[in-house]
Amino acid sequence: MNTNEKALELFEKNEYEAAIKLFHEAVEESRNIQSLNNLAWIYFYEEENDEKALELIKEVINMNPASYFPYNLLGEIYIGQEKWNLASSALMKSLSIQPSNEAYHNLAVVKYKLGDVKEASDLFLRVAGDSDVVMYAHVKCLIDLGLKTEARKKLNAFNVEADDYVGDIEVADLYVELECFTEATYWFEKGYNDYAKMPDWISRFIYALYKTNNIQRIHEVIDNVIHQKDKEIKETYEEECDEDWTEKDKEEYLERLFAEKSNYENMAERILTGYIPEIDFEPITTGACYLFGCKRHNHPEYKE
Numbered sequence: 001m002n003t004n005e006k007a008l009e010l011f012e013k014n015e016y017e018a019a020i021k022l023f024h025e026a027v028e029e030s031r032n033i034q035s036l037n038n039l040a041w042i043y044f045y046e047e048e049n050d051e052k053a054l055e056l057i058k059e060v061i062n063m064n065p066a067s068y069f070p071y072n073l074l075g076e077i078y079i080g081q082e083k084w085n086l087a088s089s090a091l092m093k094s095l096s097i098q099p100s101n102e103a104y105h106n107l108a109v110v111k112y113k114l115g116d117v118k119e120a121s122d123l124f125l126r127v128a129g130d131s132d133v134v135m136y137a138h139v140k141c142l143i144d145l146g147l148k149t150e151a152r153k154k155l156n157a158f159n160v161e162a163d164d165y166v167g168d169i170e171v172a173d174l175y176v177e178l179e180c181f182t183e184a185t186y187w188f189e190k191g192y193n194d195y196a197k198m199p200d201w202i203s204r205f206i207y208a209l210y211k212t213n214n215i216q217r218i219h220e221v222i223d224n225v226i227h228q229k230d231k232e233i234k235e236t237y238e239e240e241c242d243e244d245w246t247e248k249d250k251e252e253y254l255e256r257l258f259a260e261k262s263n264y265e266n267m268a269e270r271i272l273t274g275y276i277p278e279i280d281f282e283p284i285t286t287g288a289c290y291l292f293g294c295k296r297h298n299h300p301e302y303k304e
Helices: 003-012 016-029 033-045 050-061 069-080 084-097 101-113 117-127 133-144 148-156 168-177 181-191 199-211 215-238 247-272
Strands: none
Touching: 003 016, 003 033, 016 033, 033 050, 033 069, 050 069, 069 084, 069 101, 084 101, 101 117, 101 133, 117 133, 133 148, 133 168, 148 168, 168 181, 168 199, 181 199, 199 215, 199 247, 215 247
């Protein structure tokens, strides 16, 4: 069993410190594509140290690897750094070597960030599942492109029983974007008791209710969320502090709670006087195991 295999075996057993020591040892034995790539992946995914991961993976790229793994990892690092053009180049290179769902998905996010919504829409559709967050992103792109009939048709077909169903509030949000406010209020009501109450989506719910002239329900929702916020504030005041929950932590959390309460108190008036709350849409990236030799994912060790 070589050093890489030993490191991966320990990593699978959650013996992290011993594993990372061996990943480093593998690099010391030979600074090759496999050892550098695997250590870069560890730094990015486990240590959340994108600068060190980038330094290592650039060294890999300079060796002109024949695998798409390093390019996918490079693309994800650049996405995290919001270097969209560099991320696009890395992911395009990955796809030229071997297509992968991760590269298509992340390239879709990059294209959206670069303003190429049509390309993003097509890429999202390529890897979208049944009513999942990727299909949600595809429909949002269709709406942005003005293809509202197609978007509505696809949104109407969303399946709440799907394994990766995106969620009722997310569906409601897209109906608001389509200006289908009756459908939007239905989905907001459907998810109302299952979601944490947050000002961003509550404001969209209030807006949909206003557009359907349901003023009574607006007041009911506002009263309910303010009551919940008062309860949270009271419980936070009463919570005892310790080394993991300091007085400063409590103070900052209370500031956030009071800000949210104030938002709710002014929300109805703002919307009734013309404010239109925007959708909080941020396309989600994905990732995967790019470890050479990983037995769990049946990855062979790198071969020149």
